[in-house]
Amino acid sequence: MKIGLLDTLRAANPVVLNISNFVTVQDVANGINAIGASPIMSEEIAETREMVQISSAVALNLGAFSKPQVDHILAMGQAANELHKPLVIDPVAVGAIAYRKQVATDLMSQFQVDVIRGNAGEIAALADVEWQAKGIDAGSGNQDLVEIAKACAQKQHCVVILSGETDVITDGERVVKVHNGTPLFQLHVGSGDMLSSIVAAFCAVSDGDYFEAAQTACVVFAAIGELVAKELKEERPGTFSARLMDALHLTTVADIEKIAQFD
Amino acid sequence: MKIGLLDTLRAANPVVLNISNFVTVQDVANGINAIGASPIMSEEIAETREMVQISSAVALNLGAFSKPQVDHILAMGQAANELHKPLVIDPVAVGAIAYRKQVATDLMSQFQVDVIRGNAGEIAALADVEWQAKGIDAGSGNQDLVEIAKACAQKQHCVVILSGETDVITDGERVVKVHNGTPLFQLHVGSGDMLSSIVAAFCAVSDGDYFEAAQTACVVFAAIGELVAKELKEERPGTFSARLMDALHLTTVADIEKIAQFD
Amino acid sequence: MKIGLLDTLRAANPVVLNISNFVTVQDVANGINAIGASPIMSEEIAETREMVQISSAVALNLGAFSKPQVDHILAMGQAANELHKPLVIDPVAVGAIAYRKQVATDLMSQFQVDVIRGNAGEIAALADVEWQAKGIDAGSGNQDLVEIAKACAQKQHCVVILSGETDVITDGERVVKVHNGTPLFQLHVGSGDMLSSIVAAFCAVSDGDYFEAAQTACVVFAAIGELVAKELKEERPGTFSARLMDALHLTTVADIEKIAQFD
Numbered sequence: 001m002k003i004g005l006l007d008t009l010r011a012a013n014p015v016v017l018n019i020s021n022f023v024t025v026q027d028v029a030n031g032i033n034a035i036g037a038s039p040i041m042s043e044e045i046a047e048t049r050e051m052v053q054i055s056s057a058v059a060l061n062l063g064a065f066s067k068p069q070v071d072h073i074l075a076m077g078q079a080a081n082e083l084h085k086p087l088v089i090d091p092v093a094v095g096a097i098a099y100r101k102q103v104a105t106d107l108m109s110q111f112q113v114d115v116i117r118g119n120a121g122e123i124a125a126l127a128d129v130e131w132q133a134k135g136i137d138a139g140s141g142n143q144d145l146v147e148i149a150k151a152c153a154q155k156q157h158c159v160v161i162l163s164g165e166t167d168v169i170t171d172g173e174r175v176v177k178v179h180n181g182t183p184l185f186q187l188h189v190g191s192g193d194m195l196s197s198i199v200a201a202f203c204a205v206s207d208g209d210y211f212e213a214a215q216t217a218c219v220v221f222a223a224i225g226e227l228v229a230k231e232l233k234e235e236r237p238g239t240f241s242a243r244l245m246d247a248l249h250l251t252t253v254a255d256i257e258k259i260a261q262f263d
Numbered sequence: 264m265k266i267g268l269l270d271t272l273r274a275a276n277p278v279v280l281n282i283s284n285f286v287t288v289q290d291v292a293n294g295i296n297a298i299g300a301s302p303i304m305s306e307e308i309a310e311t312r313e314m315v316q317i318s319s320a321v322a323l324n325l326g327a328f329s330k331p332q333v334d335h336i337l338a339m340g341q342a343a344n345e346l347h348k349p350l351v352i353d354p355v356a357v358g359a360i361a362y363r364k365q366v367a368t369d370l371m372s373q374f375q376v377d378v379i380r381g382n383a384g385e386i387a388a389l390a391d392v393e394w395q396a397k398g399i400d401a402g403s404g405n406q407d408l409v410e411i412a413k414a415c416a417q418k419q420h421c422v423v424i425l426s427g428e429t430d431v432i433t434d435g436e437r438v439v440k441v442h443n444g445t446p447l448f449q450l451h452v453g454s455g456d457m458l459s460s461i462v463a464a465f466c467a468v469s470d471g472d473y474f475e476a477a478q479t480a481c482v483v484f485a486a487i488g489e490l491v492a493k494e495l496k497e498e499r500p501g502t503f504s505a506r507l508m509d510a511l512h513l514t515t516v517a518d519i520e521k522i523a524q525f526d
Numbered sequence: 527m528k529i530g531l532l533d534t535l536r537a538a539n540p541v542v543l544n545i546s547n548f549v550t551v552q553d554v555a556n557g558i559n560a561i562g563a564s565p566i567m568s569e570e571i572a573e574t575r576e577m578v579q580i581s582s583a584v585a586l587n588l589g590a591f592s593k594p595q596v597d598h599i600l601a602m603g604q605a606a607n608e609l610h611k612p613l614v615i616d617p618v619a620v621g622a623i624a625y626r627k628q629v630a631t632d633l634m635s636q637f638q639v640d641v642i643r644g645n646a647g648e649i650a651a652l653a654d655v656e657w658q659a660k661g662i663d664a665g666s667g668n669q670d671l672v673e674i675a676k677a678c679a680q681k682q683h684c685v686v687i688l689s690g691e692t693d694v695i696t697d698g699e700r701v702v703k704v705h706n707g708t709p710l711f712q713l714h715v716g717s718g719d720m721l722s723s724i725v726a727a728f729c730a731v732s733d734g735d736y737f738e739a740a741q742t743a744c745v746v747f748a749a750i751g752e753l754v755a756k757e758l759k760e761e762r763p764g765t766f767s768a769r770l771m772d773a774l775h776l777t778t779v780a781d782i783e784k785i786a787q788f789d
Contacts, residue, residue, distance in 0.1 A: 285548055285551060285567075285569070286546070286551050286552055286555050286567050287552055287555075288552075289552060290552060326567075327567045327568060327569045327570075328569065328570060329569040329570045329594070330570060330572070332569075356566070359566075359580055360573050360576050360577065360580070361576060362570075362572055362573040362576055363573065450559055450560060450775060451556065451559075452552065452555040452556050452559055452565065453552065497772075497776055498775055498776065499769075499771075499772035499775070499776065500556065500559070500560050500771045500772060500775050501556075501560070501767065501768035501769055501770060501771025501772045502768055502769070502771075502772055504556070504768065504771070505768050
């Protein structure tokens with residue numbers, strides 16, 4: 001685990017291009033900015049290739065998409081592949097809505113993603129494993145989370161991040177578990193989307209080691225959230241949201257190394 | 264007035280499906296989450312029926328809509344009717360823009376809403392009463408607010424919430440007035456939209472008594488806002504917004520009962 | 527420099543109509559509200575003329591636009607010209623993406639804007655001057671910023687605001703430089719978009735003197751940001767964002783006059 005990759009990221013200030021979830025886009029842009037990367041968003045397919053060219057990584061969020069956006073996502077994923085930019089996908093609600101699973105599966109058959117980040121319900125759906133998702137929430141089930149994540153990674157030929165109380169990161173063989181975090185992430189709607197784009201920022205500075213990038217992004221984000229939550233006496237989701245931005249900007253590698261818990 | 268319905272809501276954690284106003288969508292999603300429900304948003308008509316099926320209530324916001332979104336709103340309203348899910352509508356700016364009034368009227372002739380929530384200008388427009396609205400603001404007029412709300416409820420065959428310094432809630436016959444609140448709601452753009460979706464969350468746990476759900480939602484939201492405002496020495500709209508999220512999550516039924524003012 | 531124009535704005539509470547950047551729209555709406563104007567947003571071309579009629583100024587943001595939105599921007603710009611409403615444009619990323627520059631140039635050949643507000647990369651692009659932009663960031667170059675701003679103003683026949691560490695405001699002949707501000711604006715994604723809409727609000731109360739309106743808006747916004755930043759011991763972008771809203775509402779003309787720095 002190279003937590004120092006955070007300093008590399010801050011020095012490089014990579015441009016992260018996002019197809020964003022309109023629900024959380026402002027928070028995601030501010031989060032990318034706060035941690036030390038540079039966000040750019042697009043809604044217009046005509047500018048796709050130019051946008052991908054000036055970017056160091058691409059994050060595709062499937063939350064709340066419309067049909068024109070699906071065409072755009074396809075074009076952007078294919079351009080990322082052609083131009084060799086790391087590609088992260090966040091398959092929002094594919095565990096709850098069959099239509100979304102079909103769209104996500106179709107898309108992923110037409111480009112190769114490097115990292116998938118989702119909750120248990122979403123990752124289970126992409127691995128074709130039984131799971132009970134609930135709306136945008138993870139839901140619950142009896143399967144072993146590590147096995148689900150590995151099955152998804154093997155099926156999709158990429159790194160998988162299964163977010164939850166413990167994050168599971170796997171390339172299909174190797175597995176890292178990150179134990180940091182706070183329940184306040186669940187109370188703040190944009191947390192998962194923000195992490196997905198931050199994963200893309202880490203991929204941009206990882207020299208192609210996306211398994212390393214994914215686990216580092218998870219430790220950094222979860223540890224920063226945990227530090228913010230510790231300072232609050234109560235579960236205050238609004239205050240948490242503002243201070244998370246502060247902490248994404250201010251927290252040092254040393255701060256994170258002190259509390260990082262993974263195996 | 265059953266303020267305890269808030270505890271029922273928090274225990275049930277109902278999924279609230281939203282056609283949202285893109286201006287305020289993030290705040291609305293976070294507000295639904297903070298009070299104890301689970302938000303889901305959609306922009307794609309093809310997933311409408313599936314989305315309505317997994318939801319416990321539907322909130323349609325007409326703020327800043329486009330023509331494709333109108334088709335989507337229609338499909339979602341009709342699906343909510345067919346699947347017997349409570350349906351709330353927020354007719355943003357129908358008092359100021361004739362085009363919006365026409366669209367809202369057309370829509371409401373094609374499905375039956377359970378609750379309309381708007382400001383005086385919006386409710387007057389849907390009741391065909393004279394009123395001077397101004398942009399997204401309520402405007403002013405000489406009509407009695409209770410009579411306007413009752414006329415709208417009778418015309419639209421539903422519960423009406425007329426939001427303002429005093430909220431008026433009516434089913435066309437019975438009337439409840441809620442006197443809690445704070446002028447800071449006016450300074451925070453998403454307050455009304457958030458209330459509309461919170462009304463839907465209360466409808467989801469009300470056993471079909473939407474008049475009860477509507478008044479309880481108004482007291483809960485207005486009282487929480489008032490408690491937050493009291494802690495601020497000055498009118499600080501940014502701090503208010505963050506602390507409102509905190510308070511939606513932390514405020515108890517007992518806290519609200521202490522200051523609730525209605526008749 | 528008439529900083530007292532802020533009081534005129536607050537007394538008049540002008541309606542500012544926005545084609546907004548979906549990334550930052552909520553912050554922009556809240557910022558317009560907080561400073562004392564009234565925001566209205568639209569996504570539907572059919573309501574354009576009505577919307578422009580009830581507005582006192584129009585702000586067009588080119589961030590993250592799609593093709594249907596371009597048609598809407600064109601209709602709104604032309605309606606603003608016909609109805610003699612001041613028109614501000616924010617040409618997001620035209621310095622980095624050739625497609626955006628082409629769209630912006632096409633649009634501006636079909637209506638006359640009163641004020642352009644952008645960073646150095648964006649203003650250089652519209653002046654056809656060499657510059658190295660980076661994503662949504664300003665980039666860097668060797669050209670004199672005053673000359674770039676003047677060239678753009680002369681080419682586009684309007685007032686130009688070139689935002690940066692020092693803001694340059696020019697009508698092509700006269701030049702004002704504003705030295706207030708804080709690096710925290712760079713860490714908060716919506717700052718530039720918010721300023722553009724606040725410029726429109728000042729234009730609405732300026733009796734047609736858009737050069738005066740532009741420079742006053744810049745001093746007011748930059749000084750308020752500076753005051754907020756001074757109270758923070760560290761660079762805290764999330765806290766800055768919330769307190770900026772507070773300060774837009776609470777800061778007085780006298781507070782601003784005490785620290786205003788321009789020449």
